Amino acid sequence: xxxxxxxxxxxxxxxxxxxxxxxxxxxxxxxxxxxxxxxxxxxxxxxxxxxxxxxxxxxxxxxxxxxxxxxxxxxxxxxxxxxxxxxxxxxxxxxxxxxxxxxxxxxxxxxxxxxxxxxxxxxxxxxxxxxxxxxxxxxxxxxxxxxxxxxxxxxxxxxxxxxxxxxxxxxxxxxxxxxxxxxxxxxxxxxxxxxxxxxxxxxxxxxxxxxxxxxxxxxxxxxxxxxxxxxxxxxxxxxxxxxxxxxxxxxxxxxxxxxxxxxxxxxxxxxxxxxxxxxxxx
Amino acid sequence: xxxxxxxxxxxxxxxxxxxxxxxxxxxxxxxxxxxxxxxxxxxxxxxxxxxxxxxxxxxxxxxxxxxxxxxxxxxxxxxxxxxxxxxxxxxxxxxxxxxxxxxxxxxxxxxxxxxxxxxxxxxxxxxxxxxxxxxxxxxxxxxxxxxxxxxxxxxxxxxxxxxxxxxxxxxxxxxxxxxxxxxxxxxxxxxxxxxxxxxxxxxxxxxxxxxxxxxxxxxxxxxxx
Ligand code: SF4
Ligand code: SF4
Ligand code: SF4
Ligand code: FES
Ligand code: FES
Numbered sequence: 001x002x003x004x005x006x007x008x009x010x011x012x013x014x015x016x017x018x019x020x021x022x023x024x025x026x027x028x029x030x031x032x033x034x035x036x037x038x039x040x041x042x043x044x045x046x047x048x049x050x051x052x053x054x055x056x057x058x059x060x061x062x063x064x065x066x067x068x069x070x071x072x073x074x075x076x077x078x079x080x081x082x083x084x085x086x087x088x089x090x091x092x093x094x095x096x097x098x099x100x101x102x103x104x105x106x107x108x109x110x111x112x113x114x115x116x117x118x119x120x121x122x123x124x125x126x127x128x129x130x131x132x133x134x135x136x137x138x139x140x141x142x143x144x145x146x147x148x149x150x151x152x153x154x155x156x157x158x159x160x161x162x163x164x165x166x167x168x169x170x171x172x173x174x175x176x177x178x179x180x181x182x183x184x185x186x187x188x189x190x191x192x193x194x195x196x197x198x199x200x201x202x203x204x205x206x207x208x209x210x211x212x213x214x215x216x217x218x219x220x221x222x223x224x225x226x227x228x229x230x231x232x233x234x235x236x237x238x239x240x241x242x243x244x245x246x247x248x249x250x251x252x253x254x255x256x257x258x259x260x261x262x263x264x265x266x267x268x269x270x271x272x273x274x275x276x277x278x279x280x281x282x
Numbered sequence: 283x284x285x286x287x288x289x290x291x292x293x294x295x296x297x298x299x300x301x302x303x304x305x306x307x308x309x310x311x312x313x314x315x316x317x318x319x320x321x322x323x324x325x326x327x328x329x330x331x332x333x334x335x336x337x338x339x340x341x342x343x344x345x346x347x348x349x350x351x352x353x354x355x356x357x358x359x360x361x362x363x364x365x366x367x368x369x370x371x372x373x374x375x376x377x378x379x380x381x382x383x384x385x386x387x388x389x390x391x392x393x394x395x396x397x398x399x400x401x402x403x404x405x406x407x408x409x410x411x412x413x414x415x416x417x418x419x420x421x422x423x424x425x426x427x428x429x430x431x432x433x434x435x436x437x438x439x440x441x442x443x444x445x446x447x448x449x450x451x452x453x454x455x456x457x458x459x460x461x462x463x464x465x466x467x468x469x470x471x472x473x474x475x476x477x478x479x480x481x482x483x484x485x486x487x488x489x490x491x492x493x494x495x496x497x498x499x500x501x502x503x504x505x506x507x
Binding site: 052053058 | 425
């Protein structure tokens with residue numbers, strides 16, 4: 001663990017006047033877990049007893065006190081997924097990976113975790129691997145999911161994967177559809193927004209296939225740039241309250257037709273995105 | 283000053299007093315487990331339930347955390363309260379059947395059966411130790427960790443902590459970590475044997491020197507004489 005990184009995070013948050021949870025979230029995003037040393041530094045800087053910070057860190061499932069593997073497999077065991085045989089899926093993952101839920105494989109490749117409801121109950125049992133949602137997972141598909149995760153999702157084949165599905169997005173401010181039928185990506189109308197970074201201000205289209213990462217834009221966006229997104233209709237900035245758990249950049253919320261919310265990371269090159277069908281996370 | 287009625291008696295107490303304090307002031311006993319004078323009320327064990335209000339709108343509240351209200355009608359020992367209390371004791375007894383404090387409560391309130399699986403846990407999560415450590419010992423060495431089923435008490439990372447001053451305050455207040463009277467069968471350890479007037483110690487002389495905190499223990503008094 002590099003103490004300077006923790007110090008930077010603490011500085012950033014003390015300027016923004018943020019509370020404990022946001023600090024812990026950032027530390028977790030950088031190290032993939034909450035190192036003991038880091039918690040001690042937070043305790044000292046914020047003048048909170050260590051035992052209270054430890055209580056918070058152990059209370060929330062999102063925090064981990066042990067290093068996680070390269071790939072995070074999260075199987076849902078919420079009520080709906082439970083009755084749709086979620087436990088069998090978890091058992092299958094456990095036996096395939098040779099670890100118990102909550103553990104990490106010795107080669108530090110996979111961490112298996114269970115969560116209680118991801119808000120997509122109708123599609124259960126749900127498994128999320130590195131931010132990719134798999135719905136209606138059956139026991140026989142487990143092996144394939146693990147293999148796909150190991151080789152990385154960028155190379156995963158679009159056509160054959162029916163877990164990658166199209167969404168229809170609209171602006172969370174004016175509710176105007178963001179779909180652009182004149183520009184087809186992955187055989188579907190793309191999502192069109194206005195993107196701005198530095199002095200550049202122009203259109204940007206994203207594949208509407210949930211799970212695809214195809215993006216085209218008027219101006220070449222350098223890697224790692226955090227882009228501001230605007231609605232092309234009402235010109236409001238699309239900005240949510242949450243930050244990317246992987247890189248810390250703001251998440252961009254869009255409404256999905258049929259109810260719910262999709263969030264994508266605003267940093268070029270960061271592949272984090274999430275679908276929240278209950279739509280409470282603005 | 284606030285006027286309220288407890289078990290039909292009018293009482294005047296200062297604002298901010300809890301129902302428990304008011305009732306005890308009048309001499310009505312209310313059993314407590316997670317309450318201790320000098321520590322902030324926490325409301326974990328629910329043993330101190332009382333009934334407030336009247337008719338179908340009557341509510342059960344924990345008296346140790348409920349502040350007095352003008353004109354409130356309180357019953358500390360209604361049928362409903364006693365029933366709830368017995369259930370609470372039975373449930374606590376199933377978690378920590380070896381706890382002397384809980385055994386005594388069971389005996390006192392006539393809980394003579396255990397319908398739930400006994401867990402023999404070493405903590406009932408009353409939070410007394412945490413509050414003792416923080417509020418009286420000014421140490422904040424221990425606290426709650428986790429949640430739900432895996433909630434537990436301990437130090438951060440389960441390692442010795444240098445803020446603990448080893449005062450023993452936490453163990454002193456703990457209702458669970460004391461010796462118990464298990465008779466000779468741990469799974470049947472409701473120490474109500476003596477209250478049933480068939481004192482087991484009389485028949486089993488190997489229990490003569492047993493350390494027992496039971497009050498009143500008929501059997502022990504008999505054997506001593
Ligand atoms: S012994 Fe340590 S943990 Fe227990 S009350 Fe004292 S300071 Fe707190
Ligand atoms: S250790 Fe004892 S005092 Fe502390 S919460 Fe558990 S039962 Fe209560
Ligand atoms: S009679 Fe006394 S020693 Fe025997 S079980 Fe009861 S309390 Fe314990
Ligand atoms: S129960 Fe699995 S998503 Fe709700
Ligand atoms: S004494 Fe009131 S809830 Fe425990």
